[in-house]
Amino acid sequence: MGEGVMVRPDQVSLGMLVAAVPRDAVDEAVAVCGVREKRSDGTLPAHVITYLTLALCLFPDDDYTEVATKVTGSLDRWGCWNAAWTVPTTSAITQARKRLGPKVFPELFERCCGPVAGSAGPAAPAVALGTARGSFLRRWRLLAIDGFELDLPDSKENAAEFGYAGSGDNRSAFPKARVVALAECGTHAFVAAEVDAYSVGEKTLAQRLYPRLRADELLTADRGFYSWQGWDTAAATGAALLWRAPTQLDLPVVAVLADGTYLSVLIKPTIRGARRARILAAVRDGADPADLADGLDERGWPVAHRVRVIEYEVPDRVGNGSGELIVLLSTITDLHGDDGARADELAAAYHQRWEEETANDQLKTHLRGPGRVLRSRLPDLVRQEIWAYLIVHHAISDLTARASAAADLDPDSISFAKTLRLIRRSATGTADISPSGLG
Incomplete structure (x- = not known):
């Protein structure tokens, strides 16, 4: 942890997951998805398997029974089950995960995984303000969009559903x-995600995410995400956009502004x-494209x-002594005022886009483990597992954001890896679980 940052043991125990994913949210998601079990059928209740699946993401090296053995004591202390019961078998956990299906965890994510950095101040003049440094530019919350891939067990079901990268001798x-x-x-x-087969491109998945943007958000994106359709969809939400332009x-030039932008x-x-x-020609004369007869379909x-x-x-970005020209596009056309921003502010805001690559690395390298294959051999369970990883990562990010805000520090000053190790040490317990009757 960063020097001077104090985090209480109860904050980093498995209770972190219970606090981040409250029991009532689990019950509501289960009800919405229509997978609530009958309490007399002798099966693991839905809320129990939900918390166990989240715990599986904390201990990717361990099998189902070992994880259940480690965490039941902690979850008993948080009122999620009765410590007098026995640990379920691997088969019982697998069957319970199958019954839970693929929809509960994305529903839980929507309910529990919102922004964690507080809100922008009324007079925020630059990047690096608010309860988490780098979270805001003036009135806008800074977001980034990016993608990553996850390796899955090589089962015929996963191959059929998700596919491989490449083909022939170059197949993954x-x-x-x-x-x-x-x-x-x-x-x-x-704060939002889409999961699909490898053959579904990043732009396609991004297109599904853009309608979720809000007017108080500023989305940064690398040039690989630009398309007319994507920009049009994202801009229609009222969110501010700051995307790197593709080379071609x-x-x-319509008009050159006082700060050298145009x-x-x-x-x-x-x-x-x-x-x-x-x-x-009309835009060069000062017209708004939306006011033109030619400007609408x-x-x-x-x-x-x-x-x-x-x-x-x-300068010297790639280390060969040459510079690299960065060209950004933004919907923020004013230099001043509540809806304006200076060029240096926008450049600094775009630099914050790299923080999502840090998030991807935290999930793939530290939480899941470097080069690790997910544990689920069936597509529904793969989707369930990926969303569980996203939820657990969000819970840890929320914890570090609150700890850093309390100490007036940048969240980057708190080590994700050290926090995760502390959570894992604090999450163990020695209670048993029953496969039934956990009301």
């Missing part, structure tokens, strides 16, 4: 699932010829967006 050793997520930059907390994107216009690629020229949707372009050079 294991089937792979693809995850694209939105993360809060300052705290690394994932045409960005005509206004441009993004026009739908299918709009060509005279109509495209009319839109560009037959459904009344915009075919052009005015944007601000911020260009700056990063």
Whole structure:
């Protein structure tokens, strides 16, 4: 942990998961998904297997029974089961996970895994304000979008559902699932995600995430995520956008602003010829594309967006003595005021995008383990396991954000790996569980 940061033992025990995923939220998710068990059928209740599945993500090296043995004492102290009962077998846990199905954990994530960095102050002038440094730019909460892959057990079911990377002699050793997520930059907390087969591209999964953006958020994205459709969908939410432009994107200069940035216009690629020229000419004359007859399609949707372009050079980025030109697109076209931001603020905000790569590394390298294959051999359980990892990572991010806020420190000053080790040490107990009657 960072020097001077105090975290109470009860905060880092398995009670962290119970606090992050309350029993009532579990019961509500189970009810919504229609998988509540009959209490007299002798099976593991849904809330018990939910907490056990989360605990499996804390101990990826251990088998089902070993994990259950480790954590039952802690969960008994938190009122999640009765310590007088016996530890369930691996088979019983597997069958209970199958009954729970793939829908409960994404439902739980939606209920429990929101932003954790508090709120922006009314006069926040720059990046690195609020209860977690790097979480806000003025009135906007900073988010980043990125993707990662996870190796799965090489079962025929996983291969059919998720597929491999490459083909033939270049085929990956294991089937792979693809995850694209939105993360809060300052705290690394994932706040929305999509999970699918490897063949489903990052842009496709991102397209499903954009409608969840809110007007008080600013989404940063690397150039690999840019598309007209993606920008159009994300901008329609009212959220602010700050994306790196792909190299070949045409960005005509509409007007140069006082800070050296300039206004441009993004026009739908299918709009060509005279109509495209009319839109560009009108925008150069000061018109809003949405006010133009040529600026809407037959459904009344915009075919052009005015944007601000911020260009700056990063010296010696690749270590060969040359610089790299960074070109950013933003919906923030004003330099000042409640809806404005300076060029240096936007450049600093875009730099925060790299914090999501830290979040990905925390989940894949520290929580799951480097190079580790997930444990689930069936697709429904794979999805369940991935969402469980996302929830556990969020719980740890929430804990470190609150600890850092209490000490007025950057969350990065608290080691994720050390916090995880402390949680694992504190999560063990020696109670037994019964496979039935845990009301």
